[in-house]
Every structure is written in structure tokens, then in C-alpha cells.
Amino acid sequence: MPPSPSHIGDLLTAYLARHPGERGALEPLLTALGTDGGPAGRTALLGHVTCSAVVIDRDRRVLHVRHRATGLPLAPGGHVEDSDESLPAAALRRAVEEVGIPASFFSPAPGFEAVPIDVDVHDIARAPAPAPAKGEPALRHYDFRFAFHLADDAPEPAPQAGEGEGTCRLPFDGVTSPGLRAKLGASDPDGGRSGEARPVPSPLFPSGSVPQIVGVHLWLERDGKVLLGLRHPDSAYAGSLWHFLAGHCEAESATACLAREAYEEAGLVVDPADLGLVHVVHLLHRPGVPPRVQLFFRADRWKGVPELREPDKCAAWRWWDPEDLPDALVPYARAAIEGVGTGRLYTETGWPG
Known part of the structure; x- marks a missing residue:
């Protein structure tokens, strides 16, 4: 079964503890958590949850997949499936599927083991046929973005056919999403590998602890x-x-x-x-x-x-x-x-x- 509303709620609570100013944008999702079917389902009216992987290498670059249709660099990600045990697991699955690197070469960025680094809210226009009911809003996506380290000895990306037109790596200040770009610059999710400040500790775990x-x-x-x-x-x-x-x-x-x-x-x-x-x-x-x-x-x-x-x-x-x-x-x-x-x-x- 897909991740439960309580699991999504716990992630949101941890995220909003760091970013209380985003509560207004996320309030519809908090409300939808109590609706039948859950927001992870693709047919939910108010919106649904997607997940992306922010994969960071030792040179403080973020791995992107080039979109097949537009050529735009996007973080690997997509819909939550019934087989996903959690939202971080969904993000990791998408990264493995889209970049062709085994899961063993990814690890959660310290301080972000149990909280997304960013939650992006955007509307997706509904398909023109069948026509939406009058006044029906656009479908709202809530993209939970989880930060991962890429191991130094990881193989080169090898995307499968249909999973994009190759990959690229962008520095933090080159990431196209303004919200994610700001958080990357402020929170140091590379875990101090470059000798800079340590990341903000997760509110769910004592400082210095490592979840098992x-x-x-x-x-x-x-x-x-x-x-x-x-x-x-x-x-x-x-x-x-x-x-x-x-x-x-x-x-x-x-x-x-x-x-x-x-x-x-x-x-x-x-x-x-x-x-x-x-x-x-x-x-x-x-x-x-x-x-x-x-x-x-x-x-x-x-x-x-x-x-x-x-x-x-x-x-x-x-x-x-x-x-x-x-x-x-x-x-x-x-x-x-x-x-x-x-x-x-x-x-x-x-x-x-």
C-alpha cells in the first residue's frame, strides 16, 4: 500500500518546523490528508503527492535528467506508487530508475534523513478532454524533494530508454527551482564534505545521531x-x-x-x-x-x-x-x-x- 496520510503528515510537520513561512501554501495538503483515498492517489481532487531526488555529488553539484520533450534539466522524480514504503523510498526508486545507478550508491544527506529539503507546490492544467466542470481548479502537485549523497565511487549515470535524454550536473546556484536553490545554499546538504558548516539537524533526531x-x-x-x-x-x-x-x-x-x-x-x-x-x-x-x-x-x-x-x-x-x-x-x-x-x-x- 502507498505511504499513509500519517506518514506524509509527519514529514510535513518536520518540514514546516524548519520553514513555517510555507504553511499557507501547504495548508490545502494538510487538509487533504484526512480525505478518502489519500493525497498520494493520482485521482485525488485537491492534489497529489510526487517525489523527487536531489542527488548531490562531492563537488556540490546536483544530478539532473534532461526531459525528453523539452530538454530541460529536471531532478529525477515522479508519482508515488502503491509499492513505495515511504516518500523517501519513492524518491530513491525514481532516482535509480531514471539515472541507472544502483540504490547502494545513494545515502540520505545528513540532517535530511527524515525531512524533505524542499516541498514544491505547483498547478498542472487538467487535460482538455473530458472537459473539466465549470470552476474546477487545476490539479495541484506537491513535490516532496529529498536530498541524497552520491557516493564518490558511483558509476556514471546510464539512463534507460524512455527515462530522459541524458543527464547533467548543475552547481547549487544553477538549479532552476528558486525554492530549492535557496535551500541548497542555506542548509549545506552536502554534509560538510567541502569543509563548510554542518547541515541543520533534523528535528526528529538528536544532534549527531544516525537513524538505523x-x-x-x-x-x-x-x-x-x-x-x-x-x-x-x-x-x-x-x-x-x-x-x-x-x-x-x-x-x-x-x-x-x-x-x-x-x-x-x-x-x-x-x-x-x-x-x-x-x-x-x-x-x-x-x-x-x-x-x-x-x-x-x-x-x-x-x-x-x-x-x-x-x-x-x-x-x-x-x-x-x-x-x-x-x-x-x-x-x-x-x-x-x-x-x-x-x-x-x-x-x-x-x-x-
Whole structure:
């Protein structure tokens, strides 16, 4: 399901704490958050939410995609889809799709992990056919713009056909959006990499803290074997590798999240009360990306047989002997299985030193 109105409201609250003078322009969206269907839907009357990625390299330039029709440089972005877990995730997805650089080379700009750097409000004229009702307003877009760093060793952009006419990088003062240009100049979202002032801290996190992504994983055993899923080759993460049934926590408890993911991914009914923690992996994929706390829960009981309910993500379910695991297994999943086998509760991987 798409990001919830409460999620959008939390982002707006954090944003307006920094930019209270923009409340008037954003008031219609605040009102629309309580309407049926939610503002992220493309058919919402009052307007809908789009997301853009403000991708910043170490030379304080912003990556743009040249629009196919006009040739104008635009930040990668677009509509929110039902599969997007959050607005920042939607922005990141669009960046990956439009510039052809894997998500692992992007990381949230410090101070902007949980708040957009800019929210642009603009009207889009409705199509002439069918004719709009008399007095019907133009469709209003609210574009949430999220700041990301581009890793120094990122490959060159490789846009796919249909995703624009190449890319370019513009300095902060060359960005065409006046609102974004002003915020880039004032907030230093490059995180001080150029030796200048540090960015404004996010109001949602204490100064100096780094948000951690929480992942949850379902440990099911049958006849001494553990259930693993084969990731689809085109999956955004771990394509063609075996992995646990897993997901990322939203605004919910870890056990509630895992129960939800079990049903959405495999049609399994799990009571959160029947889940017990068996292992924790504190994972750093690579420097510069958000660390992840990976929680593994064993279910004492469940209902159902594993189904392929998300075939674009998982191609097969199979029960594996922990002593005879596949070679093509997500490394931290293997570490967790080995940890449980030895009675160890905690593993760290990917951290320097």
C-alpha cells in the first residue's frame, strides 16, 4: 500500500518546523490528508503527492535528467506508487530508475534523513478532454524533494530508454527551482564534505545521531529445515539469492511488521505473540549508507502454506537444511543461521575494524 496520510503528515510537520513561512501554501495538503483515498492517489481532487531526488555529488553539484520533450534539466522524480514504503523510498526508486545507478550508491544527506529539503507546490492544467466542470481548479502537485549523497565511487549515470535524454550536473546556484536553490545554499546538504558548516539537524533526531533502518526476518522451521525464498532476478535487492521472508519496519512494532509481511509475501498467518527473537545482525553494507538492524524472529506456530504472492520479488520458497545451505545465499542471512546454530544472539558485519 502507498505511504499513509500519517506518514506524509509527519514529514510535513518536520518540514514546516524548519520553514513555517510555507504553511499557507501547504495548508490545502494538510487538509487533504484526512480525505478518502489519500493525497498520494493520482485521482485525488485537491492534489497529489510526487517525489523527487536531489542527488548531490562531492563537488556540490546536483544530478539532473534532461526531459525528453523539452530538454530541460529536471531532478529525477515522479508519482508515488502503491509499492513505495515511504516518500523517501519513492524518491530513491525514481532516482535509480531514471539515472541507472544502483540504490547502494545513494545515502540520505545528513540532517535530511527524515525531512524533505524542499516541498514544491505547483498547478498542472487538467487535460482538455473530458472537459473539466465549470470552476474546477487545476490539479495541484506537491513535490516532496529529498536530498541524497552520491557516493564518490558511483558509476556514471546510464539512463534507460524512455527515462530522459541524458543527464547533467548543475552547481547549487544553477538549479532552476528558486525554492530549492535557496535551500541548497542555506542548509549545506552536502554534509560538510567541502569543509563548510554542518547541515541543520533534523528535528526528529538528536544532534549527531544516525537513524538505523530496522529489518525483520521470519524464521520458520519444519522437520529441522528453515524456510528461505529465492529473490527474483530483477529484484532491487539480492536478485537471484536465497533469503528469509523479510521486510522493513514502518510506523509499527517489529513483530506487527513481520506478521504483516508474512501474510503479504507468502499468505502465512502469524500471531505477533508467537514470535520470539532468535538473532540480531547489525549490518553496514558500505560506508556512507544507513546502517541496518536486522532482527530474526522464530514463529512457534503459524497457519498456511507458503505462496508466491509477490512473484516480482520472490520466485520460489524452499525448506533448507541449515547444514546444507545454498551457495547463493544473502551473506548476513547465512551469518544469522550460523549464529542461531551456535546459540549466539548477536552478529556484527560490514563495520570497519
